[in-house]
Amino acid sequence: MALLRTDASRASFAVGVSLVVIGIAGFLGVLDAVREMDDLASLDTPVLEWLASVRSPGLTAVLTAVTTVSGPVVLPILVAVGGLGWGLWRREWWHVLLLLGAMVCSSAVAVTVKLVVARPRPPLDSQLVPGLESTYSFPSGHTAGAATLVLVLAYLLWVRRPTARSLLAWSVVSVVAIGAVALSRLYLGYHFVTDVAASAALGVAVLGAVVLVDRAHQARALRSTGSRPQSGSPQPT
Secondary structure, three states: OHHHHHHHHHHHHHHHHHHHHHHHHHHHHHHHHHHHOOHHHHHHHHHHHHHHHOOOHHHHHHHHHHHHHOOOOHHHHHHHHHHHHHHHHHOOOHHHHHHHHHHHHHHHHHHHHHHHHOOOOOOHHHOOOOOOOOOOOOOOHHHHHHHHHHHHHHHHHHOOOOOHHHHHHHHHHHHHHHHHHHHHHHHOOOOOHHHHHHHHHHHHHHHHHHHHHHHHHHHHHHHHHOOOOOOOOOOOO
8 A cells, every 4th residue: 555655646746747847848938939929929910810800799798708707806706715615615725725826826927927028918909998908918817817727626626536537527628618718818809829828838837836735745644644545635546
């Protein structure tokens, strides 16, 4: 059993490190494309113009709702209320604090990079409501927040009952949810493709950090209790 736990810990560490490396590499790769205006950045203007050309009242209403829910006003309230409710119901605060910490960290990185890169928003004639967004464009704060929330929440729910089928299901849900938020930002004309791509990569890196922190916490808990895993930790098979 001790050997199995050691192998599981090593595997979790490898997964966490891999996610951090992949996320950071993806983020820096997109940032380089933005600075050089090549590679993925070559899609920025064509995609923006095409999405602006296919707008319709129904789709605009749906994607406006998506972008509102994932915004800096509504999303933090939903996370705070949901986290408080979960903590009070389950009497388990570690994962709540982990999620809140991940959201704060992701937002802080996104805001800092925005100020450092100082990339202007798309042209006003591309924006559904010109001038509504006043901050810099890179990366997308909406997408970064949504990616962090969805990926970390999916991990915290999956880790309670880890199976290959549930991993696939949560992966699909995460891709769809993040894609919907990213699409809403592009469709409404407030961001470029590279903005949302970098934000998704940031979410992956934060997820990796969460995995590392959570596994370290569980390893300490196992050592302190001898051999009995805490609720929510994967059971070796």
